[in-house]
Amino acid sequence: VRQKFYSTVWVAVLALVYLDFPIRVGTAAICAHGQECHAPSLADLFDRVIQQSSRVHGISSELHSDYEQYFFPSKNHIGKRKCHTYSILTPADKENAQRLGREELTEVILRLLGAWGDPLSQLHRSMTQDQNQDFNHYSSNKALEMSDMVHELRSGVTKVAEKMKLLGVISNALGYMSSPESLAPSSVSSSYERGDFNSIDHHDLLYCFRRDSNKVKNYLRILKCTTLPELDC
Amino acid sequence: MRRAVGVVYLNLHSFLFFHVLSLCLGYSPPGKPKLTSCRSPEKETFTCWWEPGSDGGLPTTYALYYRKENSDAVYECPDYHTAGENSCFFNKNDTSIWVNYNITVVATNALGSNFSDPVDVDVVYIVQPHTPENVTVTVMEDKDGPFLRVSWEPPRKADTRSGWITLIYELRVKLEGEEEWEEHRAGQQKMFNIFSLRSGGMYLVQVRCKPDHGFWSEWSSTTYIKVPDYFPRETSVWILIAVFSAFIFFILTWILNLKSNSVKHCLLPPVPGPKIKGFDKQLLKNGRSEEVFSALVVPGFPPTTSSDCEDLLVEYLEVYTPEEQELILEEGKDLQEGCLKSKGSPSDSDSGRGSCDSHTLLMEKCGEGEGKEEKHQERAQKGKRQQKHQTGWEEGDVSHTREDVLSPDMSEGRVKTWPSVFSPLPQYSSRPLDHQGSLETARQLCLSDSLFPPPSTSSHLSYNAKEGLALGSGQQEFYLGKKQTHPSNPQSQPRWHLQAHSDFNISSMDRKQAASGLQLPGFRSTEYVEVQRVNQEDMVILQPLFSSSCQRDGHLQIGQGEDYSKVKGVDSGNMLLLQREVEVKREEEDGDRYSCDIQDRVTESCYTTSTAASSQVTGKPTSCAGTAMPVQEEMVLAANGYVDAATMLL
Numbered sequence: 022v023r024q025k026f027y028s029t030v031w032v033a034v035l036a037l038v039y040l041d042f043p044i045r046v047g048t049a050a051i052c053a054h055g056q057e058c059h060a061p062s063l064a065d066l067f068d069r070v071i072q073q074s075s076r077v078h079g080i081s082s083e084l085h086s087d088y089e090q091y092f093f094p095s096k097n098h099i100g101k102r103k104c105h106t107y108s109i110l111t112p113a114d115k116e117n118a119q120r121l122g123r124e125e126l127t128e129v130i131l132r133l134l135g136a137w138g139d140p141l142s143q144l145h146r147s148m149t150q151d152q153n154q155d156f157n158h159y160s161s162n163k164a165l166e167m168s169d170m171v172h173e174l175r176s177g178v179t180k181v182a183e184k185m186k187l188l189g190v191i192s193n194a195l196g197y198m199s200s201p202e203s204l205a206p207s208s209v210s211s212s213y214e215r216g217d218f219n220s221i222d223h224h225d226l227l228y229c230f231r232r233d234s235n236k237v238k239n240y241l242r243i244l245k246c247t248t249l250p251e252l253d254c
Numbered sequence: 255m256r257r258a259v260g261v262v263y264l265n266l267h268s269f270l271f272f273h274v275l276s277l278c279l280g281y282s283p284p285g286k287p288k289l290t291s292c293r294s295p296e297k298e299t300f301t302c303w304w305e306p307g308s309d310g311g312l313p314t315t316y317a318l319y320y321r322k323e324n325s326d327a328v329y330e331c332p333d334y335h336t337a338g339e340n341s342c343f344f345n346k347n348d349t350s351i352w353v354n355y356n357i358t359v360v361a362t363n364a365l366g367s368n369f370s371d372p373v374d375v376d377v378v379y380i381v382q383p384h385t386p387e388n389v390t391v392t393v394m395e396d397k398d399g400p401f402l403r404v405s406w407e408p409p410r411k412a413d414t415r416s417g418w419i420t421l422i423y424e425l426r427v428k429l430e431g432e433e434e435w436e437e438h439r440a441g442q443q444k445m446f447n448i449f450s451l452r453s454g455g456m457y458l459v460q461v462r463c464k465p466d467h468g469f470w471s472e473w474s475s476t477t478y479i480k481v482p483d484y485f486p487r488e489t490s491v492w493i494l495i496a497v498f499s500a501f502i503f504f505i506l507t508w509i510l511n512l513k514s515n516s517v518k519h520c521l522l523p524p525v526p527g528p529k530i531k532g533f534d535k536q537l538l539k540n541g542r543s544e545e546v547f548s549a550l551v552v553p554g555f556p557p558t559t560s561s562d563c564e565d566l567l568v569e570y571l572e573v574y575t576p577e578e579q580e581l582i583l584e585e586g587k588d589l590q591e592g593c594l595k596s597k598g599s600p601s602d603s604d605s606g607r608g609s610c611d612s613h614t615l616l617m618e619k620c621g622e623g624e625g626k627e628e629k630h631q632e633r634a635q636k637g638k639r640q641q642k643h644q645t646g647w648e649e650g651d652v653s654h655t656r657e658d659v660l661s662p663d664m665s666e667g668r669v670k671t672w673p674s675v676f677s678p679l680p681q682y683s684s685r686p687l688d689h690q691g692s693l694e695t696a697r698q699l700c701l702s703d704s705l706f707p708p709p710s711t712s713s714h715l716s717y718n719a720k721e722g723l724a725l726g727s728g729q730q731e732f733y734l735g736k737k738q739t740h741p742s743n744p745q746s747q748p749r750w751h752l753q754a755h756s757d758f759n760i761s762s763m764d765r766k767q768a769a770s771g772l773q774l775p776g777f778r779s780t781e782y783v784e785v786q787r788v789n790q791e792d793m794v795i796l797q798p799l800f801s802s803s804c805q806r807d808g809h810l811q812i813g814q815g816e817d818y819s820k821v822k823g824v825d826s827g828n829m830l831l832l833q834r835e836v837e838v839k840r841e842e843e844d845g846d847r848y849s850c851d852i853q854d855r856v857t858e859s860c861y862t863t864s865t866a867a868s869s870q871v872t873g874k875p876t877s878c879a880g881t882a883m884p885v886q887e888e889m890v891l892a893a894n895g896y897v898d899a900a901t902m903l904l
Contacts, residue, residue, distance in 0.1 A: 075466065103324060107324070113350040113351050113353060114298065114346070114349065114350060114351055115297075115298060115413065115416065115418045116346075119416060232378075239417075239418070242417035242418075242420060243416060243417045244417075246415065246416050246417030247416065247417070250415070254414060254415050254416065254417050
């Protein structure tokens with residue numbers, strides 16, 4: 022009986038091992054190049070991107086509130102902060118946002134997303150290194166997730182922009198696409214790159230990022246509703 | 255100059271006077287105002303409300319000041335009235351999203367002012383829209399029944415069309431009269447269906463909304479809707495199920511009723527009551543234990559030793575070890591429990607003796623097989639002789655003794671079977687040289703103490719055992735030849751062999767001579783026989799040895815060469831006629847040899863009783879009450895084939 026059990030286990034293990042390969046390998050593209058493929062529509066792309074941005078904003082809100090509860094129980098303790106994306110001009114109300122136009126709006130979105138790539142990674146690194154607190158251990162995972170999602174979101178928005186260009190929705194006059202990295206103000210980001218973060222820096226960073234993710238989400242929605250007004254707007 | 259100083263002095267005095275007067279009158283500077291909340295209905299404007307502190311008894315004014323993020327400019331509230339008392343309304347121009355407002359309220363009265371705690375506000379997080387509008391509920395029909403369709407519109411001011419604000423909705427429903435609302439999330443859609451309605455019920459519906467990061471709006475005003483009457487499908491299903499269950503229930507009840515007894519027996523097994531014979535519960539209840547217990551006493555139990563002793567000893571198997579015991583086998587299964595008698599148990603006068611006691615018994619019990627008289631005779635002879643031989647005999651299969659023809663009479667009620675010793679075992683015919691068979695026949699030979707008075711027997715036997723002369727062969731076994739050639743036994747059926755270990759001593763008594771019958775001398779004379787050889791016919795040739803004389807009233811001296819009576823013939827009355835001869839050696843049939851023994855034994859056993867008339871030996875040494883045989887006959891053949899030595903003596 023024992024031998025049967027072992028052999029069964031061995032077979033199961035083998036099956037799992039062999040089954041794993043197809044899972045990894047089998048993610049081939051449904052359609053190859055040149056074939057008539059059903060690419061996701063702009064509406065689908067928008068939906069995905071907006072969902073992703075919403076998720077990013079949610080995580081950033083959670084992290085920020087966690088920080089506030091953990092480190093700064095007193096409410097409304099907002100120090101003299103200056104977000105490093107301060108230099109990026111963003112519309113602060115609806116009229117300004119509507120006045121901006123699709124291309125600029127897209128550009129602003131991409132700028133913002135680009136400006137946050139590195140600081141988020143640094144935040145994650147800093148949180149993992151700061152081992153003296155359980156809070157950081159729990160939150161560093163969220164920071165990592167946030168960082169990854171921002172990168173994905175950025176690539177997604179890029180795809181949306183390309184699609185829009187393809188559809189002729191927006192013109193090709195977008196210089197931002199080529200060099201997104203240069204827009205981040207170096208002076209501020211350098212302080213992040215120095216890597217000397219502390220909890221207060223974390224808190225400020227999270228505050229800034231929460232706001233910027235909200236901006237991104239909002240701008241994307243505006244972009245969608247102005248481009249595709251028939252859906253859910 | 256003097257006037258200025260005077261004016262200043264006056265002002266100061268009035269001021270101080272006023273203050274002192276105020277303090278004396280209980281006035282105080284205003285209390286600290288408090289910003290309660292700031293809300294924006296559409297993310298384009300917002301309003302802040304504060305709570306004034308104590309006014310100190312004096313008219314107090316409030317002012318709201320704010321600072322925008324990253325700017326040091328302080329602005330005052332642009333609109334104190336639009337939003338009502340103690341509020342500040344920020345219109346679109348003054349509202350910036352994603353900008354941190356630092357707001358402070360100042361309360362001022364004649365005695366002083368008081369600043370509230372500053373509050374940081376980001377408009378994007380304080381959005382609380384208005385309630386949804388145009389909530390409409392309609393009843394629609396479906397194949398499953400009617401359902402409610404609720405639809406609404408976003409609040410007017412919230413600009414969801416441009417995507418500036420995204421709202422999610424929630425509605426709640428309840429029946430009129432109920433307390434609990436049933437809430438449903440509708441997401442971003444502006445329509446919702448409600449199913450599973452109660453027919454004819456009146457429903458209340460409310461809707462509210464919330465931006466993705468903000469506060470819930472208020473519930474909209476209630477919308478009433480009445481569901482028309484209809485027959486729900488579910489009820490019919492339930493009715494069917496109920497009927498079915500009832501049906502099954504009735505069937506089960508009926509079955510239970512039928513089998514109530516067995517069910518009762520199964521579930522509640524009857525408790526066994528006491529079943530003690532003679533036990534009276536009433537007596538016990540009455541508390542008289544003596545009576546109860548005395549009632550339990552059954553007369554006759556336990557059995558006393560005096561009575562039925564013999565009954566208990568019926569059918570016992572006597573087993574003798576080669577050295578000291580004689581093996582007595584009984585018939586069939588009776589032999590199994592048969593008397594196991596050790597030679598050295600003289601105290602038990604009954605043991606062993608019952609079965610093997612007397613040849614008379616054996617004779618009486620000669621039950622089986624008529625054509626075995628000769629054999630009986632021979633057996634009797636041999637048996638008696640071999641009683642002493644048995645000391646050396648081994649036990650073999652007792653089962654073979656089954657066919658014992660002879661069975662001792664139950665005259666005394668004791669002995670069951672005896673004769674097996676002397677009975678030819680038919681099965682042995684096929685195995686003339688079967689050791690086992692011979693062994694068993696040997697076993698069957700109840701040559702035991704039984705024929706002798708116990709002490710004498712035992713001693714005799716022991717003596718026999720010890721003095722057994724070594725046979726020529728080391729084996730110390732001898733075969734008692736077949737009776738095949740016995741003249742009196744034309745049928746050659748039984749072959750029986752006796753196998754004996756060690757020497758055997760045949761004691762013979764020469765009391766046979768007593769013509770008077772059974773008057774036996776008190777002495778015991780033992781005669782010994784040694785095996786001379788075994789002839790080719792499987793006959794043991796015995797040679798008498800005389801360690802003690804086989805005296806027979808002095809008549810006969812059994813010495814070397816003396817011969818014993820041989821079988822003359824068989825009487826018609828099944829009596830073995832024996833004849834004594836004096837010969838040294840003779841090839842005789844075995845039966846002859848034992849005549850003396852038998853006689854001796856008989857005489858011995860009858861010694862104690864010494865009935866002249868009867869020379870039969872019974873199983874009991876104490877009484878020679880065997881079957882009385884007429885003395886005049888020379889030979890008496892017991893029913894079992896045993897020979898009455900007494901008669902033979904004649």
